[in-house]
Amino acid sequence: MQRNVIDLKVYDSKDFPAYLPKLTSLYEDLFNGGKGFRAKLIWMMSDALSLPPKCEHLLAQTIEFIHNASLLHDDLVDRSHLRRGKTTAWLKYTPEYAVLAGDYLLARVMVNLSSHGNIKLVQYTSEVISDLLEGEWLQDSVVGDFFVSLEQLDRIHNLKTASLFKWCLRAPFIALERYDKDLHGILEEMGTLLGQLFQRSDDLLDYNIRNYESKAILGDLKSGYLNSFGAFACEGLDRQQINHVIRSKDLDAFYNGIGGREVFEQKVKDFDMANEKLIGLYFHHSERLKKYLIPSEEKLITYLNPLTDLLYWRKKTSD
Amino acid sequence: MTEVKTLSKGSPEFESYLLGSFSKTHRALPIQTLNANSSLETVTFEIVPVPEIKRPSFAILISHLLKVRAFILILFPVYLILVKNNADGTIEDPMVVLVSTFGILSAYIAVNLRNDYTDHMKGLDRINRQAGSRVIQKGWMTASEVRSFAHFFVVLAFFLAGLVIFAFPMVIGVVLLTTMVGIWAQFLKKGSFKYHKGGEFFVFLLLGPLLTTGYQISISGFWDIESLYLGIIWGWLVVFLQHLKNFEYIMINSQAGYQNTVTWLGFDKTKVLLKVWWLIFMAMFVTYHLRYSGVFWTWFVCTVLSFCTLPFFISLNNLRSSIGSDLLRSRRLGYNLVLITLFLWAAENIWYWAQWQAWGI
Numbered sequence: 145m146q147r148n149v150i151d152l153k154v155y156d157s158k159d160f161p162a163y164l165p166k167l168t169s170l171y172e173d174l175f176n177g178g179k180g181f182r183a184k185l186i187w188m189m190s191d192a193l194s195l196p197p198k199c200e201h202l203l204a205q206t207i208e209f210i211h212n213a214s215l216l217h218d219d220l221v222d223r224s225h226l227r228r229g230k231t232t233a234w235l236k237y238t239p240e241y242a243v244l245a246g247d248y249l250l251a252r253v254m255v256n257l258s259s260h261g262n263i264k265l266v267q268y269t270s271e272v273i274s275d276l277l278e279g280e281w282l283q284d285s286v287v288g289d290f291f292v293s294l295e296q297l298d299r300i301h302n303l304k305t306a307s308l309f310k311w312c313l314r315a316p317f318i319a320l321e322r323y324d325k326d327l328h329g330i331l332e333e334m335g336t337l338l339g340q341l342f343q344r345s346d347d348l349l350d351y352n353i354r355n356y357e358s359k360a361i362l363g364d365l366k367s368g369y370l371n372s373f374g375a376f377a378c379e380g381l382d383r384q385q386i387n388h389v390i391r392s393k394d395l396d397a398f399y400n401g402i403g404g405r406e407v408f409e410q411k412v413k414d415f416d417m418a419n420e421k422l423i424g425l426y427f428h429h430s431e432r433l434k435k436y437l438i439p440s441e442e443k444l445i446t447y448l449n450p451l452t453d454l455l456y457w458r459k460k461t462s463d
Numbered sequence: 464m465t466e467v468k469t470l471s472k473g474s475p476e477f478e479s480y481l482l483g484s485f486s487k488t489h490r491a492l493p494i495q496t497l498n499a500n501s502s503l504e505t506v507t508f509e510i511v512p513v514p515e516i517k518r519p520s521f522a523i524l525i526s527h528l529l530k531v532r533a534f535i536l537i538l539f540p541v542y543l544i545l546v547k548n549n550a551d552g553t554i555e556d557p558m559v560v561l562v563s564t565f566g567i568l569s570a571y572i573a574v575n576l577r578n579d580y581t582d583h584m585k586g587l588d589r590i591n592r593q594a595g596s597r598v599i600q601k602g603w604m605t606a607s608e609v610r611s612f613a614h615f616f617v618v619l620a621f622f623l624a625g626l627v628i629f630a631f632p633m634v635i636g637v638v639l640l641t642t643m644v645g646i647w648a649q650f651l652k653k654g655s656f657k658y659h660k661g662g663e664f665f666v667f668l669l670l671g672p673l674l675t676t677g678y679q680i681s682i683s684g685f686w687d688i689e690s691l692y693l694g695i696i697w698g699w700l701v702v703f704l705q706h707l708k709n710f711e712y713i714m715i716n717s718q719a720g721y722q723n724t725v726t727w728l729g730f731d732k733t734k735v736l737l738k739v740w741w742l743i744f745m746a747m748f749v750t751y752h753l754r755y756s757g758v759f760w761t762w763f764v765c766t767v768l769s770f771c772t773l774p775f776f777i778s779l780n781n782l783r784s785s786i787g788s789d790l791l792r793s794r795r796l797g798y799n800l801v802l803i804t805l806f807l808w809a810a811e812n813i814w815y816w817a818q819w820q821a822w823g824i
Contacts, residue, residue: 282714282786291788295592299714299786326471329505332497333469425495425507428467 154183154201154208159252170233170245174212177228182207182312185451189316192444199319202260206269207312209249214276214304216246221284222367226360265318272311279304288368290386294375298340301372306339313338313448327436330429334448337426341456344419347371352395353412354458361395376418377402377411423452466510467494472502480508481584483605488513490602499586499719506589516602524603527596528612530575536670536704537571539805540697544678544690546812550819553683559630563681566623567674569616574645574669576613580606591715627681637677644668663702663724671698689755696747700801703740707797710737714785734779737797741772748804760811771803 155175157168183204190200218224219232220242226232234242250273257266282300286292313331317323349359350371364371370378378389381402389401399405430448437444453459468491470477479485481493491508498504518524525531541564548554579595582588583606588595599606624638644665675694676686709716709725710733717726725733745768752761775796782789 282784285784286787289784289787289789291791292786293788296786296788325503326505329471329497329503330469333495333505333507336497425467428507429469432469 154180154205160248166237166241167245167248170237170241173230173236174216174227174233174245175208177230178208178212180204180208182211182308185309185312186316188447189312189444192441192447193316193320194440195316195319199260199316202256203315203319206253206257206315207308209253210269210273210276210311211308213246213249213253214280216242216249217280221280222287222369224367260319262319262321264321264323265315268314268318269311272307275303275307279307283369286369290370290378290390292370292375294372294379297370297372297375301340301343302336305343306336309339309342310335324436327433330433330436334426334429334433337422337429338451338455341419341422341426341452344372344415345456345458347373348412348415350374351377351398351408351412356458362392362398365390365392365398373412373415376415377408419456423456426452467507468510469505469507471505477506481506482607482610483599484607490516490605492602493589493600496586496589499590500721504586506586511602513602518603524598528576528579528598528604528609529572530596533575534568534571535805536701537567537674539808540670540675540693541567541678543693543697543808543812544675545682546816547689547693548679548683550815553685555683556630559627560682562623562626563678566620566627566681567678569620569623570641573613573616573620576609576616580610580613583609586719587716587721590719591712594712631681631684633684634677634680637673637680641669641673641677644673661724663705666705667698667702670701671695674698692747692751692754696744696751699740699744699747700804703737703744704798704801706733706737706740707794711790711794730785734782737779738776741775741797741800745769745772756811760814764807764811767807768800768804771800775800 155171157172160167160171162168186200186204186207189195190203195203215227216233219227220234220239224232225235230236232242233245253269253273254266257269279300279302283304286296286300310332313335314328317327317331345354347364349355349357350362350364351373352361353373355361365374374389378386381389385401389398392398392401399408402408402411427449430445433448434442434445468480470480476485480491483490485491489510489512491510493506494509495507496504497506519527545554545560554560575596579588579599582595583599588597588600592600598604599609624634628635628638647665672691672694675690675697679686679690706725709723713725713730713733716723724736728736745765748768749761749765752764775793778789778793778796782793784790
């Protein structure tokens with residue numbers, strides 16, 4: 145079944161008050177540039193589970209609102225100047241508007257979900273928003289800390305990134321009032337792994353690994369943040385070596401900092417190998433998931449399995 | 464990928480996989496734990512044939528299993544009491560000293576092994592990959608083997624205590640009291656004392672005044688105020704180390720629902736707790752020296768400790784994350800403070816011993 149993400153249309157200016165100055169243009173800038181991957185994930189889940197269209201739209205809108213609210217706040221916290229090739233909201237408008245616009249999206253999420261009437265969905269979404277904010281708080285607390293370990297970063301990413309992926313997998317089942325705890329346990333594990341793989345792949349882009357979208361190089365490092373691959377590559381380096389790495393203005397300087405290009409490439413291989421184990425775990429859980437699906441829902445597995453290729457290896461698949 | 468199996472708490476095989484008793488030819492290494500410490504807990508195991516597990520040498524395995532580095536928590540107060548009683552001329556029988564020392568060590572090893580076993584079964588050591596001896600999680604031994612070792616050392620400790628009671632019947636009171644405190648602490652309704660706020664009080668008792676007075680009774684037949692005071696100071700210091708460790712793991716413990724004083728107070732108040740706790744320790748340490756030691760050592764120790772305390776306090780003041788490397792640095796500085804204290808205390812004892820030797824005492 146071919147569907148275009150544009151059909152989902154998560155943002156409509158008519159859903160927001162007309163009397164709030166600049167809100168509409170801020171949101172149009174924000175929503176027009178996005179790939180809407182999380183909304184696409186909701187579409188896959190909805191298609192496999194035969195979710196009613198109204199419910200599908202609600203879930204897709206909810207997750208994109210939460211995600212984009214976090215981007216508005218993130219850009220201000222990080223003092224980023226660009227988002228999706230455009231000037232960030234806090235810079236183009238004001239920091240106050242960026243914060244309020246993010247808060248407003250989260251408030252709209254609560255309004256929309258509570259109107260829907262599924263209290264467990266409201267409760268779960270609130271928990272996820274809470275996790276997201278905790279992750280953002282902790283991430284800000286480690287800016288400038290170049291000795292942070294990969295395990296510590298994983299804890300932050302589990303709150304900040306993985307929580308939204310978990311929501312995408314679990315919310316459709318909750319919307320259908322399917323609350324089996326073993327089923328949700330599996331979805332939780334799969335969501336955690338997807339989020340971890342996505343974050344690690346995103347972090348590799350910073351070092352120009354599988355950087356097909358030509359994302360800025362060493363952006364995280366220059367912002368004072370050692371991402372997951374950076375932490376992995378720098379493990380075992382002494383303070384002097386780390387200081388050298390921190391001052392890297394380009395990739396060549398980074399290679400020199402960690403011991404040379406060959407060392408860097410070996411680190412990438414080792415990192416990929418570690419993540420292949422996570423991918424293996426993901427497939428293990430997707431096999432377990434089959435037991436909880438009725439025959440008409442089993443195409444969910446065919447939707448979910450290729451996600452590791454897409455999210456980690458950045459292989460393009462047809463929509 | 465090697466064979467992987469996920470089990471939930473409700474599964475009949477769950478406990479046998481955690482214990483390691485499900486198979487004689489394979490080990491189940493926990494690689495992922497979800498919802499630890501709850502009825503929804505699920506654990507994903509990697510099933511590895513026993514020959515494929517890379518075990519270290521026997522010496523390294525034993526040193527990990529028995530946490531040999533932590534023996535200093537027992538051996539140092541034992542050393543201080545021994546030195547004191549030797550100086551006072553109150554040691555009755557060197558053989559009893561040996562038996563008492565081994566008895567205490569056996570009890571300490573038993574508690575540590577039991578903690579390793581409990582922390583693995585409850586999930587604490589599975590979600591925190593730095594905690595515990597890692598002997599079970601790495602597949603070097605099964606949880607049921609560790610539990611059996613704990614039982615062995617408990618029996619050994621009681622046997623040795625029995626021999627000491629034969630020599631000094633008075634010690635039975637301390638042994639019974641310690642046993643009662645230990646059992647109560649370990650088997651509280653909601654889980655052992657480690658998972659309760661204020662549980663550190665049991666650590667204070669067991670590794671503090673009960674240890675020093677009990678040991679003194681076992682080697683000399685009596686106890687005095689000095690050994691009690693020593694025990695209070697030592698117990699306080701051990702709890703300081705416990706708070707430091709819990710502070711390092713505040714996020715993991717909070718998320719998993721494990722309670723202790725640090726998770727109850729929160730990040731910011733714990734920074735204050737650590738400073739106040741250390742200052743109280745220093746005050747007790749200095750007053751102990753004023754009462755039982757010379758003026759020179761009192762002021763020397765006080766000056767050195769004050770100087771060394773500054774970097775620790777500064778690191779705590781500057782700490783702004785419950786998850787970064789700065790937290791590890793603060794913990795290391797705290798540990799170094801304790802090591803410096805022990806070094807000074809040992810140096811003082813050696814200095815006095817040398818003086819007595821020189822004076823022919």
